[in-house]
Every structure is written in structure tokens, then in C-alpha cells.
Amino acid sequence: xxxxxxxxxxxxxxxxxxxxxxxxxxxxxxxxxxxxxxxxxxxxxxxxxxxxxxxxxxxxxxxxxxxxxxxxxxxxxxxxxxxxxxxxxxxxxxxxxxxxxxxxxxxxxxxxxxxxxxxxxxxxxxxxxxxxxxxxxxxxxxxxxxxxxxxxxxxxxxxxxxxxxxxxxxxxxxxxxxxxxxxxxxxxxxxxxxxxxxxxxxxxxxxxxxxxxxxxxxxxxxxxxxxxxxxxxxxxxxxxxxxxxxxxxxxxxxxxxxxxxxxxxxxxxxxxxxxxxxxxxxxxxxxxxxxxxxxxxxxxxxxxxxxxxxxxxxxxxxxxxxxxxxxxxxxxxxxxxxxxxxxxxxxxxxxxxxxxxxxxxxxxxxxxxxxxxxxxxxxxxxxxxxxxxxxxxxxxxxxxxxxxxxxxxxxxxxxxxxxxxxxxxxxxxxxxxxxxxxxxxxxxxxxxxxxxxxxxxxxxxxxxxxxxxxxxxxxxxxxxxxxxxxxxxxxxxxxxxxxxxxxxxxxxxxxxxxxxxxxxxxxxxxxxxxxxxxxxxxxxxxxxxxxxxxxxxxxxxxxxxxxxxxxxxxxxxxxxxxxxxxxxxxxxxxxxxxxxxxxxxxxxxxxxxxxxxxxxxxxxxxxxxxxxxxxxxxxxxxxxxxxxxxxxxxxxxxxxxxxxxxxxxxxxxxxxxxxxxxxxxxxxxxxxxxxxxxxxxxxxxxxxxxxxxxxxxxxxxxxxxxxxxxxxxxxxxxxxxxxxxxxxxxxxxxxxxxxxxxxxxxxxxxxx
Numbered sequence: 184x185x186x187x188x189x190x191x192x193x194x195x196x197x198x199x200x201x202x203x204x205x206x207x208x209x210x211x212x213x214x215x216x217x218x219x220x221x222x223x224x225x226x227x228x229x230x231x232x233x234x235x236x237x238x239x240x241x242x243x244x245x246x247x248x249x250x251x252x253x254x255x256x257x258x259x260x261x262x263x264x265x266x267x268x269x270x271x272x273x274x275x276x277x278x279x280x281x282x283x284x285x286x287x288x289x290x291x292x293x294x295x296x297x298x299x300x301x302x303x304x305x306x307x308x309x310x311x312x313x314x315x316x317x318x319x320x321x322x323x324x325x326x327x328x329x330x331x332x333x334x335x336x337x338x339x340x341x342x343x344x345x346x347x348x349x350x351x352x353x354x355x356x357x358x359x360x361x362x363x364x365x366x367x368x369x370x371x372x373x374x375x376x377x378x379x380x381x382x383x384x385x386x387x388x389x390x391x392x393x394x395x396x397x398x399x400x401x402x403x404x405x406x407x408x409x410x411x412x413x414x415x416x417x418x419x420x421x422x423x424x425x426x427x428x429x430x431x432x433x434x435x436x437x438x439x440x441x442x443x444x445x446x447x448x449x450x451x452x453x454x455x456x457x458x459x460x461x462x463x464x465x466x467x468x469x470x471x472x473x474x475x476x477x478x479x480x481x482x483x484x485x486x487x488x489x490x491x492x493x494x495x496x497x498x499x500x501x502x503x504x505x506x507x508x509x510x511x512x513x514x515x516x517x518x519x520x521x522x523x524x525x526x527x528x529x530x531x532x533x534x535x536x537x538x539x540x541x542x543x544x545x546x547x548x549x550x551x552x553x554x555x556x557x558x559x560x561x562x563x564x565x566x567x568x569x570x571x572x573x574x575x576x577x578x579x580x581x582x583x584x585x586x587x588x589x590x591x592x593x594x595x596x597x598x599x600x601x602x603x604x605x606x607x608x609x610x611x612x613x614x615x616x617x618x619x620x621x622x623x624x625x626x627x628x629x630x631x632x633x634x635x636x637x638x639x640x641x642x643x644x645x646x647x648x649x650x651x652x653x654x655x656x657x658x659x660x661x662x663x664x665x666x667x668x669x670x671x672x673x674x675x676x677x678x679x680x681x682x683x684x685x686x687x688x689x690x691x692x693x694x695x696x697x698x699x700x701x702x703x704x705x706x707x708x709x710x711x712x713x714x715x716x717x718x719x720x721x722x723x724x725x726x727x728x729x730x731x732x733x734x735x736x737x738x739x740x741x742x743x744x745x746x747x748x749x750x751x752x753x754x755x756x757x758x759x760x761x762x763x764x765x766x767x768x769x770x771x772x773x774x775x776x777x778x779x780x781x782x783x784x785x786x787x788x789x790x791x792x793x794x795x796x797x798x799x800x801x802x803x804x805x806x807x808x809x810x811x812x813x814x815x816x817x818x819x820x821x822x823x824x825x826x827x828x829x830x831x832x833x834x835x836x837x838x839x840x841x842x843x844x845x846x847x848x849x850x851x852x853x854x855x856x857x858x859x860x861x862x863x864x865x866x867x868x869x870x871x872x873x874x875x876x877x878x879x880x881x882x883x884x885x886x887x888x889x890x891x892x893x894x895x896x897x898x899x900x901x902x903x904x905x906x907x908x909x910x911x912x913x914x915x916x917x918x919x920x921x922x923x924x925x926x927x928x929x930x931x932x933x934x935x936x937x938x939x940x941x942x943x944x945x946x947x948x949x950x951x
Contacts (some may be wrong), residue, residue: 207635207732208685208744213676216686216702218798221674228699229726229757233765236783236931240772243663244475247490247776252548254492255500256931261552262504266460269501276493276501277458279486281410281419282426287318292329292378300599305356307595309333310371312354313603315378317431322617325424326607327380328354330371336581337374338439339432341425341455341462342367343382345446345469345515346403349604350379351720355594356601359861362591366443366570372592373575373585376438378428381604381611382419385481385519390612394848396855399523402612403483408854409619409845413626414865417483418454420615421697425455429462430748439582441506445569446470446515446530447697450484461747464581465502468510468569469494473541474535478771481519481528486516487864488661488777495745496544499558506581507558511538513569521764524857525772581640616847623845626867630841634874638914641881652878656824657799659863659870660785661778667786668690670794674702678731682706683747685731690790701727701755703747708800715805715945716752716795718745718788718828722812722835723858724763729754738931745934749950750893751941756791758784770860779863781820792827804829805945811835811887811932812894823878824898830944831879832937833872833888835930840872851895873906880910883920883944887937889928897925920944 215221224231258268277283297302310333316326323738328350344353344367352359353367367379385401392398395450398405407417427441432440441464444452452615456465474494477484499507515533521527542560549557561574571944572588579585637647656662668691678685683705690698708714719730719742730743730753743753759780760766770780796803807830810818815836822828844862846852853861876884888900904923911921924936942949 193255198840207728208678208680210677211679215676216672216674216688219672219674219688222675222687222689224689228687229761232697232757233759233762233769235695235697236759236769236770237765239693239783240776242695243776244490244772248473248475248494251490251492251494251497252885253597255497257500257548262552265503265552266290268781272501273458276454276498277419279488279493280422280454280458281413281414281416282422282458283366283419284423285319286320286423286427286430288816289434290317290319290427291434292317292431295326296602298601301306304328304599304602305354305595305597306591307372309592310595312356314619315589316563316660317410317427319423319427320422320618321794322614323420323423324611324614325380325427326611327378330354330367330377330379332371332374332376335374336376336436336438337584337586338441338579339376339378339436340370340440340578341428341442341452342370342377342379343425343442343444343448343451344379345448346382346384346518347446347515348382350381351602351604353379355807356597361568362594364568364570366445366575368595368621369570369575369588369591373579373586373588375579376432378432380421380424380428382421382451383615384608385483385517385612386608387523389609390616392847394850396510396850396852398855400525401481401483401519402608403481404525404859405854406495406612406615406619407483407485408859408862409616409623409847411487411862413619413622413867415619415622416486417615418450418486420618421451422458425451426459428836429459433461439584441582443570443574443578444468444470452583452876453495453498456505456507460505462505462945464506464578466508466510466574466578468574469514471499471509471511471541473536474775476531477775478768479529479531481517481530482526482771482859485771485774487774491777494541496541496548499542499545500549503545504553504557505576507579509538509542509558509560510569510571510574511560512870513536524855524859526767526859527764619845620847622867623842625872626841626845629868630871632873633869634877636877641915644881644915648878648880651874655870655875655878659866660824661773661776661782661805663693663720663778663782663786665693667790668694668788672794677701680744683744690794692786692790694789696783698756698790699727700754700791701731701743703731703743703753703755704800705747705750705752707750708752711799713800713802714750714752715807715947716754716801717743717746717807717809717941717945718756718791719746720756720758720808720810720814720817722810722814724761725814726761727757730755738917738929740932740934742809742932742934746938746941749938749942751945751948754791754795756787758813758817767860772866780860781817784817785821785824788821788825792825796827805947807831807941807945809834809937809941812930817873818873821941822882823875828882830883830885830941832887832940834932834937835889836891836894837872837886837888837900837904839899840869843895844898850894872903873910876907877910881917881920883940884911885921885937885940886923887933888925889922889931889933890925891928892930893928
């Protein structure tokens, strides 16, 4: 039953409830298509396509690193001038990290223990420990331990553990961190008021949900998925917790504030200080380095568009001239297997030479503004500690609170019942999930406020929707600013039946990037005749040949071949979503560049359509798109940016897409499945499927929907389609251009009303 539920939740397999199988035509190799060179690729062309895109994205990642500084215009004449010159960069970084929601106006640390327990959780000779929480934004609270020195308080520090550590370990109340590395305790022993927040862990299976589906994703990835779709980020939420702690310290006293973190805590300290100048001294341990391998790291670190402008040297420069200490000899390495639907990821310590190189880049760009001591790097190959004395002394000097550290004192002892760390972690996760789900409920209103084209006339609509298409291209899909190469078409005959002949076609797109597909020509095509084309798009793990009768994907019902039998020319492109983690790693490589799989797929389709229009047998004004499953997902994203597609059919995918991705209540949500690449940044407040259909309008648009399609429930499909129908029929007065077919069947091509739609809008007669 569990496997059955997984299959019904998405587009994993297209052969569920398989209809009558179509006979696969035999391969019959023959000469190339007229006007093309012979195709001589012998290996799997789809595999070569994916490999080429992989090389292309790695090259683009290196190019981004080389060009990153060109986006910066720093004014280092004075500190005030410098702050003004990078203000937009701070806002940009905050936006990418999802730091968007206002924090509560009044923030104070509050006891989180029961009133029948002592106020002091633990104590030592030099400091007391309180269990506290503090409001952040909405439902989200920070929760952790507050360390109060018993003598003079010399400053405030936020000490952030790694995701694998607890506040109690960093304070010395529980085992797990060597005493010498318990930097929160060492600071408190030396007169620093310290708050130690809880960091969301990667432990699996902590949250339990109300619906029938449960998750075994790592905790950080689970919360990341919903947040990412809604334009937020787990990193952003935890940065907000740090900044709320700054608010609380600032409200309580005027002492300077610093931050130190290790591992994931180092990440949070680093970004928090880049965004907030109130943090006067910063220590980052076990995180800093070149960021070009972000795609290999845990997916909860995936920040859309980060690497275009923000490598670690650029983020470090945003901290100048405040004190920054980099501690690089010990990294919290991790290896997350891709199991239970999670994304694989690794944290590997970079070479020290690479860390120093990145650090020196930051020194160079801010040298006119700072002295030689604004930033230091601590570490040696022989030393594997974190939070060392030299780091703590440098951190305190930056507050400034210069003094010699006392030798480590006695460990604190509990005065009250220990805090249950698992229950606390669950609370912290529940709050973020509840915040995400509230954003999800509000997102439909955010999209409605965002997408407001002028429908007073068709001309006004076309003019007003153009900027939305540009936003969709640049900010949602991610558009490479590259010219396409000459197509350099290569082909060969691959299949032949009594009614049609199919050619494999390969076109160049970008360096290392090709487009590949099957062109199917009816055998009765006359010389100098021009016919309409239907571009038929396969689904997840599909291939072009599946659409002409491959038995293992019978849900397609050989629809490309059947359309050719009706007289249409068809073309079946090979899209990128094949070979499981191989293609999903492409999305991981693309995202830090502000790009997606469709940043490649759309130029491939643009090249395909441009080439088709040049063929003497194609009517360039009659080219339609018809895709099933992931091909239906393609139908919502490609035609908005390929205007040559004059009519569009989305089959087996149309639904309330934001809920499908972000809901932890919907049993059909991608939250529960292994499609970790499916999430697209900030669709929640911009483009759901109704808005994407609005980008296709006023071209004819159709949805093909089986009542038993497990992608979504009928009511959610109807809800989203009603918005599209309202746009076409009520506002644009084009009711004949928008329709839906409901049929009694599963996740499959039905090929009845959709075929009629194609005959009608491509002006091609039905067979008698």
C-alpha cells in the first residue's frame, strides 16, 4: 500500500493501470533527412545529452566565480560610503536567504521551563544557565540556553552550535563536545552574556503529521522544501532567530554584541553578520571556503542564485570593517545518503590553501577601508579543534572586550530537570512548519496581488503580460544570457511503418549542450506541402521512442505515432529529466546560479522550433505542444517563453501546484516523495499554474485530466482551472480557446478531446 500511495502521489511511473499496449515499431536505420548531415552517434544519445549539460553547468559555475566581482561597486573612501554602496547587496542577500518577514517589535528572552521548576536550570562557579525562548516572527520562536555571568558582564555573544550538536553540549551540561571546545561556556566564564540557540538537526522522522503520509527526510531538508517553494529558506528562518536574539540583547543593554558559530552554526553566524551591522565581532568556524561545490552539499544549503554575486569572499567583505575571524582546521563533515526520498549530500572539508585563497580575496577588495587586523584566519594542519583560545580572544577584542582568558572552570551542574532536547527540536520544527503552512494558505492571495494583467482589451493584455513573461524568464526559470549556436542538424532514419517514418535529429544549442528528438513524418506528405506540427513531450524518465509505442510506458498510448497517423507531423524531444540522480544533480548545479533544468530545456525547445520552422514541410504558424506528466509540467513552463507554440495541452500534471509542492497536509504533496529537484524558488508568491497559463494566453490552452490520476484530486484541478477559464472566457472573451477534458481513467493520455482540440486549432481535418 505504501508503494501504491507513492506512485499515486506524483509522476514516478506512467504505466500504472496500463492500457492496451501499442506495438513498438522496429528500428530501421536509413539515410538522413534532406538538408541535414548524417547522425553518427552510436551510444545512448540521451546519456550524452545529460553529460553535456553537466559539463556546461560546471563551466558556468566556474565562470560565475570569475565574474562575481563585476557585480560589485564598493566605495571604500569611508565606512559610511562603504555601507551605502553595499546596501542593495545586503537586501539582495537577505532576499535570496528568505529573510523577508518582519520580526516581532518587542523581543525579550523568556523562561521556557515550568513554573514548578527552579528558575536557574544549571549553575557553575562563574555563571548561571537559564532555559529560554524568544519570539522571532509569526509562530517561530528561538529556543536555547542563556548563560548569565555572576560577575561583571562585559559583552553579549550569540554562540551557535552545529546542526549535529545541542546547546547543552556547547555549555558543558551534556557529553558530546570536548571541554576545551565548549566555546559558549568559555565565553560565559569570562564575563560574556551568551545565548546558545537550538539549530534544526538533520535527524530523520522527528515530525509527525496529521495526514496519512509521514516523512523520513532529514529534518533540515523537510523544512527546506516547503520554505523554498514559498520564497523562504530554513537558513533565513534561523538567521532571523539570531537577529531576534540581537534585538533582545540590544533592548536589554547597550553592551556590544558578537557572534560565533561552528559548522552549520558558522554558516548562520556568517550570513547573520553580513546582514546586520549590529554584530560587531564575528567568528566563523568550520564553514568558510570556496562555495562552487554547493551543489554537492546537503540540499538544505541550496540557495537559489547565491553564486552569481555571493561567494564567501563577497559575503566576508560585507562584514568589513567589523572583526571577522575564520577558523578552518575543523569542519563538521557529513555524508547524507539519498534514502527515503532525500537528496544525497556531503560536507567535505576544503583544502586549507583554498580557504586561504578565498579569504585573501576578501582582504584585497576591502583593503582601502580596513587595517590589516580586521580579519584573521586561525588554523593549522596539526590542530583539529574549534573555538580555540586565540579565536575567542580575537572575538572579544572585536567587541571590544580585551582581556586574558581565564583557565577553564568547573562544568555547570543541573539545578532543575534537564530539558528534553528531542521535544525542544520537535517544537522548533513544528513552529517552522506551521509558519510555512500559513504562508501557503496566504500564497494564493499573494499571487493574485502579483499577477494583474490588463484585460481591458486583447492588445492591452498582450502588452501588460510581457513584463510578467520577462520576470518568469529571468527570476523563476533563470535565463542564460547566451546566444544559441547554429543548429548544425544531424539526422538518420530510425523507424518506419506503413504510415509514417521517424528520424532521430540532433541539434547544437550551447557549447556542450545538444537538443535531441524524433521527427515523425507521415508517409503521405506531398512535395511542397506544409503541415502542422505537434511537439509531444514525454514524462519523468521517458524517452522519445516511448511516445511511438514503447511497451514499458503504455500510458503514452503511442500518441505521437497516432497523431502522425492522423496526418500531423510530430516531434518528440528528449528532455533532461532522465537517469534519476544524474539529472537531479543538474538542478542542484543550476540552482546556485539562479537557474533550473528549464534554463536548458527552454533553449533546446527554442532551437527545435526554430529548426522546424525552416523545414519546407512545416507550416511555421501551426506548431503546438502536448505533454504528459513531467511533460505536462513542461507544458506550463516552456510555451510561455516559446511563443511559436500556438496551442498548448497539459496532460496529467495540471493542479494547484504550490500546494502540491509545499503542503505537509496534502497526501499527494511532493514533500513525501523523492523528487527533490521539483521545488522552484518563490513560486508561491509569483507563478502558480493559473498564472503560468496566463503567460500562455491568449493562445489556445487545454488540460487533459483523468479522474483517477494520482497527481492531484479532481477538486484541486478544478479549482486551479477555474481561474484560467475565468481569464479566457470572462475577461478576454475567448471561451473557445480554453477547455478541460475529464475522463474516466488514470495518469495517461486519453487522446480524444485533445486530438479534437489539435485538429480544430491547428486547422487540420479529422480522419474520416
